Amino acid sequence: MLLQLALTGLQRRFKDYLVLFSGLIVASMVFYMFLSLAVNPSFYRHNMTIGAAFLPFIFGFGMVILGVITFIYLIYANSFLLSMRQHDYGMFLVLGAKRGRISLLVILETVVTGLLATCSGIVLGFGFTGLVGKLLIGQLDLEIHHFQAFVPQAVLWTFVFFVAVFCFAALWNVQKLFQIRLLELLQEKQKPVKIDHHPLLQALEAVMGLVLLAIAYVAMARINPSMLMICFFTGFFGVLLGSYFLFHSFFSVLITALLKRRSFTYRRLRVFTLGQLKFRLPAYTQILTMTSVLFALALGAITVGGRFHSMQREFSKSSYYAVLVTQHEPATKRQLAKLHDPVMPIYHYKMTAKGRYLNQAEFRRQPLRGIRFLPKNSQYQAYTYPLREVTRLSGQPGFLLSQLVHSTGTTKMLSNKRYARLRSKERWFQLIHVPDLVKDYQTIKRLARLEVQAQPASKDILTQLGLTSYQAGLALTSGFQFMGLFLGIAFLTMLASTLMFKVLSAASDDRPRYRMLIKMGTHEQLLRRSIHIELACLFILPAVLGMIDVLVGLNMFTSLITHPWQGIWFPFFLFTILYTGYYVLTVKLYERSVLN
Amino acid sequence: MTNILEVDQVTKTYGKKHEQQYQALKGVNFSVAAGEFVAIMGASGSGKTTLLNLLSTLDQPTTGHIRINGQDLSSLRPKQMADFRSQSIGFIFQDFNLLENLTNRQNIALPLTLRVISTNRIDPLIDELADKLDIKAILDKYPVAVSGGQKQRVAAARALIHRPAILLADEPTGALDSASAREMLDTMSLLNQRDHVTTMMVTHDPFSASFAKRILFIKDGNIGQEVNKGTKSRPAFYQELIAYLGTGE
Numbered sequence A: 001m002l003l004q005l006a007l008t009g010l011q012r013r014f015k016d017y018l019v020l021f022s023g024l025i026v027a028s029m030v031f032y033m034f035l036s037l038a039v040n041p042s043f044y045r046h047n048m049t050i051g052a053a054f055l056p057f058i059f060g061f062g063m064v065i066l067g068v069i070t071f072i073y074l075i076y077a078n079s080f081l082l083s084m085r086q087h088d089y090g091m092f093l094v095l096g097a098k099r100g101r102i103s104l105l106v107i108l109e110t111v112v113t114g115l116l117a118t119c120s121g122i123v124l125g126f127g128f129t130g131l132v133g134k135l136l137i138g139q140l141d142l143e144i145h146h147f148q149a150f151v152p153q154a155v156l157w158t159f160v161f162f163v164a165v166f167c168f169a170a171l172w173n174v175q176k177l178f179q180i181r182l183l184e185l186l187q188e189k190q191k192p193v194k195i196d197h198h199p200l201l202q203a204l205e206a207v208m209g210l211v212l213l214a215i216a217y218v219a220m221a222r223i224n225p226s227m228l229m230i231c232f233f234t235g236f237f238g239v240l241l242g243s244y245f246l247f248h249s250f251f252s253v254l255i256t257a258l259l260k261r262r263s264f265t266y267r268r269l270r271v272f273t274l275g276q277l278k279f280r281l282p283a284y285t286q287i288l289t290m291t292s293v294l295f296a297l298a299l300g301a302i303t304v305g306g307r308f309h310s311m312q313r314e315f316s317k318s319s320y321y322a323v324l325v326t327q328h329e330p331a332t333k334r335q336l337a338k339l340h341d342p343v344m345p346i347y348h349y350k351m352t353a354k355g356r357y358l359n360q361a362e363f364r365r366q367p368l369r370g371i372r373f374l375p376k377n378s379q380y381q382a383y384t385y386p387l388r389e390v391t392r393l394s395g396q397p398g399f400l401l402s403q404l405v406h407s408t409g410t411t412k413m414l415s416n417k418r419y420a421r422l423r424s425k426e427r428w429f430q431l432i433h434v435p436d437l438v439k440d441y442q443t444i445k446r447l448a449r450l451e452v453q454a455q456p457a458s459k460d461i462l463t464q465l466g467l468t469s470y471q472a473g474l475a476l477t478s479g480f481q482f483m484g485l486f487l488g489i490a491f492l493t494m495l496a497s498t499l500m501f502k503v504l505s506a507a508s509d510d511r512p513r514y515r516m517l518i519k520m521g522t523h524e525q526l527l528r529r530s531i532h533i534e535l536a537c538l539f540i541l542p543a544v545l546g547m548i549d550v551l552v553g554l555n556m557f558t559s560l561i562t563h564p565w566q567g568i569w570f571p572f573f574l575f576t577i578l579y580t581g582y583y584v585l586t587v588k589l590y591e592r593s594v595l596n
Numbered sequence B: 001m002t003n004i005l006e007v008d009q010v011t012k013t014y015g016k017k018h019e020q021q022y023q024a025l026k027g028v029n030f031s032v033a034a035g036e037f038v039a040i041m042g043a044s045g046s047g048k049t050t051l052l053n054l055l056s057t058l059d060q061p062t063t064g065h066i067r068i069n070g071q072d073l074s075s076l077r078p079k080q081m082a083d084f085r086s087q088s089i090g091f092i093f094q095d096f097n098l099l100e101n102l103t104n105r106q107n108i109a110l111p112l113t114l115r116v117i118s119t120n121r122i123d124p125l126i127d128e129l130a131d132k133l134d135i136k137a138i139l140d141k142y143p144v145a146v147s148g149g150q151k152q153r154v155a156a157a158r159a160l161i162h163r164p165a166i167l168l169a170d171e172p173t174g175a176l177d178s179a180s181a182r183e184m185l186d187t188m189s190l191l192n193q194r195d196h197v198t199t200m201m202v203t204h205d206p207f208s209a210s211f212a213k214r215i216l217f218i219k220d221g222n223i224g225q226e227v228n229k230g231t232k233s234r235p236a237f238y239q240e241l242i243a244y245l246g247t248g249e
């Protein structure tokens, strides 16, 4: 009987739930995707390049962020569901149901909703994991022929996480339900609009909101490594609280001031639109704050993720030599011939029990080059190693040589004559530099494969060269790019579904107002325009605030990525389009429920 | 005297063709002259609200014609109808229907802001009317902060601010306690007598109806008897109504 009540309850509110549901589904979908990519055995089974080793870390990181946000979202969403059903629960109580039974009902409803959403999310997750996995494998040239999208471990933990959070939310709701008196439960809907906070208090809050935001922005813009954590937290909580006060008071104060200007407000429906906003903005404080902060996070995730991608070329420049060969078999020779403008010095060396010996004349003739990073303009620059440094073990070339021959002992540079006198057998290695690694990537990769086949001992040294760091960069950037994109999308759906839900759940309260205006002879066109403006304010204010947050907040990433603002128009554009889509949908649904 | 309102052979049938149909009005005829105060009385379900919705152009009659101020409503297109409503008709409803997000003053201002009128003429008009209705002190409060009787007088002010040709009231005292109801009715008859506001009120309550000058009884979608107050005092008229209802049923 109770189960039936719970189910009919769900059925009746199906549309409301559906909106909320979409957020939950996307959250669990992306969560599963990150988790399954993070622990995917396909990435481990094979002898992975260093690049792929970053993936678990990246997706694990994304998963943690998503987990935290999802947690907050679920708690929030659930208190919505509760407030929606509060009246029903009150009726059940009046009809003689015990609080214990009702608690059970609440738990059941919450957990059923959660399970349904999680299941659908995971199923969708299979598809997306397969897709993203394939894309990643393609981008990283991993040699995986069968990618595993279904990872039982990931399914299990996604379930565990979501069920745990839903249980927590359910208990939270029950606890809240027990605190509310029956009468309040029944009257929840009829609570009159709260009006007129103390004007002085409101003005104070408005000013405080601006001040807090200013402090947060300064903290984020002037972030420095020594106070990283302090700046970060000041920024985050400053934005959070500042936005809260702004929505709670600042805009109301603004609108009140505007309403006093009769010559402006006494025109058509302006007075009505402003009146609606004046009450709605403070009533929506929490959700607008959350929207604005989530919007900033989502936009930030996509922006930063996108910038990671554009850094791929940077990674290709971080080492001078891309690859090394120690043999000239025909296959290798063919590949070498394909390279564009390569620099390919061959160095000879001899080994004795005491150490390795190089021929100084050879290094004079074709100097060894390296790359250094110039922090001033954050660029890589090629330079010639001084001869002294070549043999120093702590330096890069010395280290390379020691790796190459797998021996301990020192490396010495000898004059031509002394070198010739050494008895031991002479060997050689050839370092290969190409001006554009991205262009020659495939050839270089083939060369590396041929070299490892012919000379397995070269494998370790290859990891020190440009090819590997480029591949690592590729994995890092692709990983971050996907993570940023999906995190962004997950945030966006959660946020849009919450805002949309909140607006639509108020529609039944707003309906009589619009009916009234229609009876008074207001043109439908005017009403529509008023709705468009009102909802646009609700959508635009947090979005604009969120965009400003991002523009300032990107300062925090200057040490991690170069030029974080470059190309920012693209995510902004993408977001505007997606967000406009949600706005239009909300407007359409809202109009349908208040005007017809 | 000119007729403000003419209702001519009006029927209203609910429900589409081939579906279950219900005829709520079965050929109603009457007229209201300028400056009259007419009450329409009837039991629940007799068609009062239906009739009022037709008069206020919120709904269209199935057959027949309605003319307000000489304008045939059936010849109006939807947009013109909205304009007509905002210019020629004032409403008072049982449940006030004030917009609680606006102050009382802003509520009253709405019908004027919908029309092209110079914005600095609006406040003086409101103040003048508020004086008459004794709501000047509460103009800048929100509806939740005032009593039911005051709300209804604010609603009356909103209905009259644009000087409509006719005031339509649907159970205006339905949600008021008896003292406030009485005050409201006194106000309405004062407005009618002093300012010649043509008023049509729908009610099922004989006490309210006794404030009108003429009463039309509606029963099962037909206007039946008509009673005139003439020169009788209001209490005497009320007694007569009670007696009439007692024998009529």
Ligand SMILES: Nc1ncnc2c1ncn2[C@@H]1O[C@H](COP(=O)(O)OP(=O)(O)OP(=O)(O)O)[C@@H](O)[C@H]1O
Pocket (backbone or CB within 6 Å): B014, B015, B022, B024, B042, B043, B044, B045, B046, B047, B048, B049, B050, B051, B204
């Ligand atoms: N939209 C509609 N569709 C079908 N039937 C309707 C509709 N509106 C009203 N009716 C029917 O028409 C009849 C008259 O309804 P109306 O609302 O006009 O009565 P009323 O006199 O206002 O009653 P009350 O005093 O209860 O308000 C009723 O039998 C009602 O069921």
Ligand SMILES: [Mg+2]
Pocket (backbone or CB within 6 Å): B048, B049, B050
């Ligand atoms: Mg009625």
